[in-house]
Amino acid sequence: MFTGSYVALVTPMHDNGQIDYPSLKVLVEYHVQNGTHGIVSVGTTGESATLPFQEHIEVVKHTVEYAQGKIPVIAGSGANSTSEAIFLSEQMSGLGIAGFLSVVPYYNKPQQKGMIAHFKAVADATDLPVLLYNVPSRTVADMLPETVAELANHPKIVGLKDATGDLTRLAATQKLVPDDFVLLSGDDLSGCAFLENGGHGVISVTANVAPKQMAEMCNAALVKDFQLAKQIDKQIAGLHSALFVEPNPVLPKWALLKMGLTTSAFLRLPLVESELASQKHIEQVMRSSGVLS
Numbered sequence: 001m002f003t004g005s006y007v008a009l010v011t012p013m014h015d016n017g018q019i020d021y022p023s024l025k026v027l028v029e030y031h032v033q034n035g036t037h038g039i040v041s042v043g044t045t046g047e048s049a050t051l052p053f054q055e056h057i058e059v060v061k062h063t064v065e066y067a068q069g070k071i072p073v074i075a076g077s078g079a080n081s082t083s084e085a086i087f088l089s090e091q092m093s094g095l096g097i098a099g100f101l102s103v104v105p106y107y108n109k110p111q112q113k114g115m116i117a118h119f120k121a122v123a124d125a126t127d128l129p130v131l132l133y134n135v136p137s138r139t140v141a142d143m144l145p146e147t148v149a150e151l152a153n154h155p156k157i158v159g160l161k162d163a164t165g166d167l168t169r170l171a172a173t174q175k176l177v178p179d180d181f182v183l184l185s186g187d188d189l190s191g192c193a194f195l196e197n198g199g200h201g202v203i204s205v206t207a208n209v210a211p212k213q214m215a216e217m218c219n220a221a222l223v224k225d226f227q228l229a230k231q232i233d234k235q236i237a238g239l240h241s242a243l244f245v246e247p248n249p250v251l252p253k254w255a256l257l258k259m260g261l262t263t264s265a266f267l268r269l270p271l272v273e274s275e276l277a278s279q280k281h282i283e284q285v286m287r288s289s290g291v292l293s
Contacts, residue, residue, distance in 0.1 A: 001072060001098060002131065002159055002182045003200045003222060004037030005214040007207035008045035010249045010256065011059055013266040019055065021062055023262040028066035030261060031207075035215035036071060039063060040101050040203055043076035044138065045249045050268040053084075057091050064096045078103030078133060082118045086125040099129035101161060101203070106139040112147045123156040130156050135163035135186060145169065149176035161186040161203050162194075170197055188240040192233040195221035205243055208252045209259065210236045210291050235289060242285040250274045251282050258283060259292060 009031075012023035031039060041063040042048045042056050051059065060075045067073050075092045077100040079085040089100055102122055104115060123130045132151060136142035142164075151157045159182025162170060167190060170183065177183075184201045185194035191202040195218065207214040213236045220229040243251050253265040254274050265273060274282075286292035 002038070002074075002129075002184065003218075004202075005035075005207050005211070005218040006038040006040055006074065006184070006201060006203045007031055007036050007211060007214075008040045008043050008186075008203050008205050009063070010208055010253050011042060011046040011051065012253075012256070012262040013264060013268070015264045015266050017266060017268060019059060020263060024059070024062060025066045026261055027256070028063055031211050032067065032070045034211040035219075036207060036211045037201070037215060037218065038072040038074060038098070039067065040074045040076060041097075043078075043101055043133075043203075044103065044135070045205055045208075045252070046076060047249065047268055047271075048076050048078070053088065053091070056088065057095075060092055060097065061095050069096075072098035074099050074101050074131065076101050076103075077122070078105075080105040080108050082121050085118070085122045089122055089126045089128075093126050093128055097128065099131060099158070100126065101131045101133050103133040103135065104139045104141050104143050106141070109141045112144060115141070115143055115147055116150055119151050119157060120154055123154050126156065128156070129158040131159045131161055131182070131184070132157060133161040133163070133186065135161075137163070145173040145176050148173055152177045152181050158182055159184060159200075163187050165190045167193060167197055170194060170199060174198055188243075189237075191240075192217060192221065192229055195229065196226050205248055205252055206236060206239045208249075209243070209255045209286065210239055210289065213291075236291075238285040239289050239291070242282045245278050245281060246274050247271060251278060254279055255282055255286060258286070
């Protein structure tokens with residue numbers, strides 16, 4: 001199920017900080033229309049760190065409703081407290097989601113054994129599939145391939161989002177996990193190469209603003225037409241870098257406002273609006289990439 005282009009969807013907000021559900025509906029429908037294979041709702045790009053539990057759950061619930069079963073929705077359920085990750089998973093299990101994306105606990109810097117215990121406890125709390133998420137640049141804790149391999153033995157843990165951007169890490173993990181263990185790139189810059197080297201898909205920030213291109217790139221790669229995949233990826237390569245000039249999701253939110261898909265680029269503190277120079281840069285890249293006329 002978890003192959004192709006999954007968008008790490010932003011959570012649109014009004015200027016007063018409240019969730020903008022009409023814009024969320026627009027975004028979900030935009031991804032359905034443009035071939036996105038699935039949505040990750042309220043992951044780290046969705047500002048999960050600043051959404052209280054009930055709001056987090058409501059955003060996922062609405063995202064599922066707006067998707068109308070046309071594309072699967074994965075719910076972000078990660079936390080740096082195991083009990084909180086379990087609570088979120090239990091609360092969202094009945095919402096009609098396809099599974100969970102659970103990030104390595106951040107700030108705590110758990111040992112590898114701690115990660116194993118954490119993710120097993122989270123997986124034991126649900127009947128739905130769980131995708132692990134390793135992003136050491138944000139969590140300051142790196143889940144090693146051997147740890148992933150041990151967790152892959154759990155019947156509910158079905159895959160990994162690898163945001164290291166390190167293709168040697170992909171190769172090391174592939175040697176240790178079953179063939180049906182899903183390997184997804186969480187790094188847009190190396191996403192195409194990740195697929196060429198045997199990955200199954202991407203969970204993408206770039207897909208927020210270039211969903212059609214990301215989906216087409218993945219479709220080409222999955223049928224091993226890597227020449228076409230690289231050609232498509234080259235067209236949007238500038239976005240992979242430009243969207244991260246400031247911390248994610250600062251610039252994706254501004255880009256979506258510029259595209260007329262949302263009504264505000266509001267972010268919850270401690271994130272603030274992007275700098276004017278960053279806005280000018282991303283606008284130029286969006287035009288050169290063809291996502292903005």
